[in-house]
Amino acid sequence: MLEDIQVSASDIDAGRFVLRPLRKSDEGPIGFHAADERVARMTSAIPHPYPPGAAEAYVARAMKARSAGDEVVWAMDNTANGGSELMGVISLKTMDRNQAEVGYWVAPSHWNTGVASAAVKALVKANPLKNETFFAQVFQENAASARVLTNCGFAFLGDAETFCVARNARVPIWTYSRRLD
DSSP states (O other), X not given: OGGGOOOOOSOEEOSSSEEEEOOGGGHHHXXXXXXXXXXXXXXXXXXXXXXXXXXXXXXXXXXXXXXXXXXXXXXXXXXXXXXXXXXXXXXXXXXXXXXXXXXXXXXGGGTTTTHHHHHHXXXXXXXXXXXXXXXXXXXXXXXXXXXXXXXXXXXXXXXXXEEETTTTEEEEEEEEEEEOO
């Protein structure tokens, strides 16, 4: 099933920046931003403190998963406009029945600037894996991220909980879905 997925290596235009495949040069900026406790505490998988070598391992894993079609990760890159090389990361993790889960984080210096909304909208529009449905989840205390999803056409599904590595605890979440054309 996953071996049938074809992922384009091309960038996705997000308006004022592009979503582009991760590359080795992203290791430093990812390590810097992921080490920020404010970022780690709003994701389920980023540990805090961020261990040495974690960014390198993440980029290598993302590049391998991309070639296998399991998960596709893009950097939010604004270098073409003279801005930050890495403003955040957005991903699609494949699921069964032609579905994928959207995940993202944005560097704190770009919070409340519309970067997350632009990235999610671009990903929905491009639908690079040709999925029928996207799912996403946000921590219930992260109202800004919930607004990103609802503003991008995601519908609220319900409450749940997930484990947060940085907090070493279960955290209440809201789950969302978006049917694609």
